[in-house]
Amino acid sequence: MKGYNEAFQDIPGTVVFDATQSRLGYHLNQFCMSLMKADNRAAFKAGERAYLERWPMTEEQRQAVLDRDYNRMIALGGNIYFLAKIGATDGFSFQNLASKMTGVPEDEYKAMMVAGGRPIEGNRSKTGKAK
Amino acid sequence: MATIVGSVMTSHVPSIGNAIAKHRENDPYWKPFFDGYPPVRAWLDRVKPDVAVVFYQDHGLNFFLDKMPTFAVGAAPEYRNADEGWGIPTVKPVKGDPALSWHIIESLVADEFDITMCQEMKVDHALTLPLALMWPGGGDWPVRVVPITMNHVQHPLPSPKRSYRLGESVGRAIASWKEDVRVLVMGTGGLSHQLDGQRAGFINKPFDLMCMDALVDDPKKLTRYSALDLVREAGAQGTELMAWMAARAALPGRVTKVHSHYHVPISNTAGGLLALQNDGAALARAA
Structure with missing residues (x-):
């Protein structure tokens, strides 16, 4: 394959x-x-x-x-x-780990999620060629 | 003969377990999520399933990287939850239905699905939390279960098309079961979410809503996606949509949507809920 x-x-x-x-x-x-x-x-x-x-x-x-x-x-x-x-x-939640992995403070990460999550735009495809 | 009353698909993230344990269902953060469930509980009270056949992924409680079956069917008299290492309380054991499990296993293998058979199996939050959402209160579970796990830990994953066909085959197996039992088919996980890496927090609401619509009227449409497509569109862990597809595929004919609900976020995840009544079963009862 x-x-x-x-x-x-x-x-x-x-x-x-x-x-x-x-x-x-x-x-x-x-x-x-x-x-x-x-x-x-x-x-x-x-x-x-x-x-x-x-x-x-x-x-x-x-x-x-x-x-x-x-x-x-x-x-x-x-x-x-x-x-x-x-x-x-x-003693940390998944959200705390996510804030560490994405390099933003936890409250900022949580606010992003409450606002609907990480946006689709710019996060689907590096080349933009994916259908 | 057995009757499939319908399907319920729901998200299952561990933080739901903490919210239940700490009685946070009415907190402003959690209320918009938990508010989705009462109409489905009311429907379950009406259709009274005896058994729930549950498609889900085990996140390392029963299967680890040493042995990872693509699909596995439980055939135990009882299933226990255990400490998963992330702080959610364990729940009461759930009774199995070994005779139905073995009938499903025999039917699947006759249908050329080379599944793994398990007479001992621990069940993780992906099975227990959906039960707790449907039948809250911590009492004895009103259903027996047949757990069917799908690998979403280790790539290569099964394809959406194969997962759908597995669901169809399980639906045929249930329909041919000699016992007069009422069966609910559940699919748990999703919807869009990514827990890891710099894309953590990825949510794709348009994709989720398209899938929820398609699952009602045109579920086969979703089989054109690959696992890669689902990683891209629904996030690295959003591939769990395949459990929803399998649960839908078990209903062969027309369905009626009982209820659907969608809320972002529950922790890192888009919370989805969909309940479908099997119209064929409703007609059979009316006749």
């Missing part, structure tokens, strides 16, 4: 969670899944670096988690459904 990943390149600001991303991020996402258990959330909060050492992640991935750099985690194979468990462990 030709160009599955390429086909998504035209969509602005979006990393589609395909085979490339999933292979990169397998252990990062496994770590996130461990946070579904309260004991693991407590262990992670008690010593983040040591907890992250339990998973065979790259050092870059560990640092992105420690920095709570969600765009970096996504670039390194994180899937938002799983990454959100880090945010929840920190």
Whole structure:
């Protein structure tokens, strides 16, 4: 099958969670899944670096988690459904994570959503060629 | 014989669970969303389904990247919710209907859908919150469920066309079930939303409203879209529209719209609700 990943390149600001991303991020996402258990959330909060050492992640991935750099985690194979468990462990909502990923204060992000969300114009297609 | 009473499609975002747990249904932020539901609850009280067959995606509670079926059908006597790691309270277990589940599985495989069969299955917010929206109050669930999951975590996703055909096949399976049960078909997720990256917050109201209209009168029209098209038009997680398409496809003949509702935002998402009565079933009852 030709160009599955390429086909998504035209969509602005979006990393589609395909085979490339999933292979990169397998252990990062496994770590996130461990946070579904309260004991693991407590262990992670008690010593983040040591907890992250339990998973065979790259050092870059560990640092992105420690920095709570969600765009970096996504670039390194994180899937938002799983990454959100880090945010929840920190006590943050999806909207807070979205404000971090889009680089705007949370109240500004929330106001954008209340006003109808991120506009279609300029956000569908990078080339403008999509039908 | 079993009767399909109709379909209900609804959004399912986790924050709805928090709003319910904290009794925020009448807060100014949440009221315009929750106000959509009473007419559908009233209709459900009238048609009294015994079983809900629910199309949805599991977000990592039951299936993870180690094993990710494109389509899976639950055949358990009971389904439990569990801690999903984002703070929403778990709900009471839901009873299954294993005999109907196995009939659907056998029918689907005979129809060349190579689904995964699950005699143990946890159900996440995408199944439990829609039930809580339809039957609020935290009491015992008045329906048994047959969960049917669709992969929307890991690309490649199934196509909208394949998802629609799955729904058609499930509809035929239910129609051929020997037991005299009333079945509601649900599809959960969507509508337009993107949770990740710099495009987070993307909403496409014209596209959502077009889809909600098409689902009533011309649902096959939506099968011309690819998964890529849905990512572009409805956001990276807006592909969950396919669960709505499958639920609609289970109704073979004419339908009557019972109610529809659309509100932006619920958290990052466009909240949609659509209830359709199966006219064939209504005629059968009148006869």
